[in-house]
Amino acid sequence: MTFSPASLAQSWPAPSNPRPVVTFGAGSIVGDAHYPAYRKSGVQIAGLYDPDHAKAEKLAAAWGVKSFASVAEAAAVENAIFDLATPPDRHAEVLAALPDGAAALIQKPMGADLAGATEILKICRQKKLIAAVNFQLRFAPMMLALKDAIAKGWLGEVVDFDAWLALDTPWHLWEFLLKAPRVEIALHSIHYLDLIRQLLGDPRGVHAKTLGHPNHSVAQTRTSAILDYGERLRCNLSINHDHKFGRKYQACEFRVCGTEGAAYLKLGVNLDYPKGEPDILEIFPKGGDGWVNVPLKGTWFPDGFVGRMANLQRFVAGEDSELVSSVEDAWNTMALVEAAYQSSADPATPLAERP
Structure with a gap:
């Protein structure tokens, strides 16, 4: 059989009826990748929240979306996918504020370290969140x-x-x-x-x-x-x-x-x-x-973000049977990261001394 480049899969199927997205965080990654991906794929952006209100207002104005006044107001949007573009040490508090059973996409890493990842995993389990981590390179x-x-x-x-x-x-x-x-x-x-x-x-x-x-x-x-x-x-x-x-x-x-x-x-x-x-x-x-x-x-930016969000949207709707990079699987990536840092901190194998 002759190799055919055109036969290789390069995109994720689009959701039939995508939910609106609410973003926490107004950093550069949102304007550079998240929002271009969502606009490209037809996903509605319901609005965003950032504790730096000036930064939030500036990004919201650039994209013509609402800037929420608080975490609670943003979390109250019904039927939304909650997009956490937050620093790793802020993920847990935002997840804790979401409605039980909500769907969330969490920016990597899944917490500042493995202990943080474990806390996030426990919150997601306790609140029955449908949560995945934004390892969008898988979807490039x-x-x-x-x-x-x-x-x-x-x-x-x-x-x-x-x-x-x-x-x-x-x-x-x-x-x-x-x-x-x-x-x-x-x-x-x-x-x-x-x-x-x-x-x-x-x-x-x-x-x-x-x-x-x-x-x-x-x-x-x-x-x-x-x-x-x-x-x-x-x-x-x-x-x-x-x-x-x-x-x-x-x-x-x-x-x-x-x-x-x-x-x-x-x-x-x-x-x-x-x-x-x-x-x-x-x-x-x-x-x-x-x-x-x-x-x-x-390309990776923004198309990897398109596929990442599409899989979560489709899983929530029952159109996909697997949630790629779920928090359960992403915890294992965090365990590998933790092991790498531990290896780096441990002493190397010493050379033998000349007799």
């Missing part, structure tokens, strides 16, 4: 296509996964994280760890080192990590957000190799964020004789 067109290619056997058995990033990331765009104790893994590479979990399953463990940089005070911006999948599969991440030497040798790419084929991906949004560059997916398929470009029907 290139990642849906990659997942489909692996499922259809075009790579054979996946035996190597490499993530290589050398970027100049504008951390100043997110004021809340400039003094946060956990940054790189918890707020950036968590996307890659979550995607890897979806594609390859849960690893046995992780070896990691994450650190900052002498030129600034952000807690961590560089990470090396090896995920342990046993003796057949190698998984490695090399992340450097301080490659401030021009575009020429910057990179944001994955290489996924199987026993019979391979895939190359460029995650364009991280290059010159938030403007970004085009995403790329190329596949060397089983039985093929060269690399085949997969024409992409969208």
Whole structure:
């Protein structure tokens, strides 16, 4: 059978009758990704709340939506999907204010640490919330296509996964994280760890080192990590957000190799964020004789957010049988993040002393 790029899935089915969305938080990610995605897909934006009322009013005016005066007023909107674009240490209090049985999409990470994730999980269980975490990279067109290619056997058995990033990331765009104790893994590479979990399953463990940089005070911006999948599969991440030497040798790419084929991906949004560059997916398929470009029907931003919200909307309506990245599953991603930080804090294996 000949490999056909057009046969790979790249989008999530749209909900038949989407509910309106109420957003908590008015940070840059809302205007850069959430609202463009919702407008593109026809989802009504009912309004937003942020304790910084001036910031909330400015964003609301830009999008022509209501700015709520309080958490309680925002949470009182009937039949809404509640979109938490809040800092991780604020998720729990907002979830606690939602009506029992409500549907919520929680910005990653799921709390500031694993203890926070556990608190969120307990709140969601107690209030019977239909809650998912916004791991929208799973829904990016290139990642849906990659997942489909692996499922259809075009790579054979996946035996190597490499993530290589050398970027100049504008951390100043997110004021809340400039003094946060956990940054790189918890707020950036968590996307890659979550995607890897979806594609390859849960690893046995992780070896990691994450650190900052002498030129600034952000807690961590560089990470090396090896995920342990046993003796057949190698998984490695090399992340450097301080490659401030021009575009020429910057990179944001994955290489996924199987026993019979391979895939190359460029995650364009991280290059010159938030403007970004085009995403790329190329596949060397089983039985093929060269690399085949997969024409992409969208990008991570905003199309990954379109699919993420579509799945939650459809699950609430009974149109999807699985809630992708539910809080139950997302807790396992947080456990992997926690293990990476623990590994980074633990001493390395010392070298033997010369006799």
